[in-house]
Amino acid sequence: MLQIAQQRASEVDRLFPLSLGAEGSCTIGGNLSTNAGGTTALAYGVAREMALGLEVVLADGRILNGLSKLKKDNTGYDLRNLFIGAEGTLGIITAATLKLFPKPRAVETAFVGLKSPAQALKLLSISQNEAAGTLTSFELLSDFAVDFSVRHGIDVRAPLANRHAWYVLMELSSPRDDARAALESILAQGLEQAIVDDAVIAASLSQRAAFWKLRDEMSAAQKPEGGSIKHDISVPVVAVPDFIEQADAAVVKLIPGARPVPFGHLGDGNIHYNVSQPVDGDTADFMGRWHEVNALVFDIVLRMGGSISAEHGIGVLKRDELPGVKDKVAIELMRAIKAMLDPTGIMNPGKVL
């Protein structure tokens, strides 16, 4: 389980940085098979970048013994990355050697209110110049997403006194005691340049935990609002504001009253673009338009050179969309690799291809 890996690392004064809402139940094998992302990918990368080696059981029973502990190894083809993110369709990951990181000495977290994704992007740019590798999270949250979480989440409170159109939850993790000064400098620049409208820095560990609880409850908190049509997209980071503007307009034009609830990892260009049904609308009717809404959103994503699945993978839900959005030769290569490694189709059948 991911949480146990995090704890074991912490016990030896190290950090295993992968962090996501499901960390109390998901497994490392699953994290690697799906190439999980989460809220720290900005600084530490995705799961792919945290595994030094793998042991994999192949469809024919052979065992690939690749539990390397090496940081650098250029002896032959990179087989490890073939199995990471393949969603179990090429083999089953049964063991992995994981990379640990120095445990940060100072962690500082801020909750920021601002006017638009474009302003958030400016704040990201200031933060990256100021904090670079110590900027470990930069989450963009829409007003709907925060409001749902505050209203439906258990023990969740709004961190700022007033409502804002958009929010950023950002965190700096530094090996030195300089994170507070850097965060204050970032926010001061943001206020001065009229990018930031209001901000609060967590004054205690419990306040920090409260900020993150608001974020972690975000998916669950959409359920009491009725049906939700979900997307997990990425576009180039600079294109995120444009994407949200275009997608919002298209979705609301198609279904008047539909409520876009975008939130996610602005620093990675990865937005969970969920759409909640209109207030008092019919849930079944709304959910029946899943593919129609998908098509609309994916069309905008593809025109921006984006991905229709940034971190959640293909699975069954997006399997039939894949040939329409992926390079033709890439699909041919994927099929050839699948046929080579699993000719009888017994590894996680029906997924991805």
Add this chain to the structure above:
Amino acid sequence: MLQIAQQRASEVDRLFPLSLGAEGSCTIGGNLSTNAGGTTALAYGVAREMALGLEVVLADGRILNGLSKLKKDNTGYDLRNLFIGAEGTLGIITAATLKLFPKPRAVETAFVGLKSPAQALKLLSISQNEAAGTLTSFELLSDFAVDFSVRHGIDVRAPLANRHAWYVLMELSSPRDDARAALESILAQGLEQAIVDDAVIAASLSQRAAFWKLRDEMSAAQKPEGGSIKHDISVPVVAVPDFIEQADAAVVKLIPGARPVPFGHLGDGNIHYNVSQPVDGDTADFMGRWHEVNALVFDIVLRMGGSISAEHGIGVLKRDELPGVKDKVAIELMRAIKAMLDPTGIMNPGKVL
């Protein structure tokens, strides 16, 4: 050319961090095909980690169009990493989208004299706790390596007044103005704990350039000393001191008077374990023992779970060694992938497999 990519990035106030001795002549396609490492891999990773997307021409003329600019994309198998590091045997990389990094505001470089690789490892540990992601280089240099470079390199001078058994060339690159304080703190702790015997921090850009020139001339400076039997190995970082001790003993026992000239990227566990011929020995005789010395060194590497080619790849020189050192199933998979993508063997024939 790599140097042009570095310059173009710099012109837009960004960093393309890949850096190696051959940067004035090597190409980006080559860097990716060989998954080049270099002196900044400690902080920025190897070439594999700097490409977001690739365009690849396959053996049958099909073009894989994967020039993605996305940080996160989980739509299907990771084809990009299959071609990176494959040394051109699976396809030809014809274009790539590269990742740029914020240009560091402060770069501080130190040249340190110490007694042993074990002491250098302690200094690395202090440095990683103190500087974490801002520690961009940590090169371990043996006395022979430095001495050859000082005596045979053009315009190279010894940075320290006295000779030491071992040296470390280390560099911090920070987005803030804190690199100097961090480096001074690291060296102060090293001196206090009797890890560091002497150290000098580059006082100017030209002194920094002089430190790096000493390092960059290191390979060429071995030529005037006669024949050199070369290895590019990696072991787990903590095992480097043990490896050097065992390899030195074995090599000198086999060939009395042989001069081990280890140097390289301690932070990556990657050592260029070169062995110069005995003074006044016969060069042809010495070079005739290439495979014998290789076998000795590789045996120690493998017992430590290491790699016989950390960053230089397999090519022709190590092709015949590969089946002996690599997991059997891994070799089978590599052959199957090669047969699938290049059935007639026209892509860089004779290399790797």
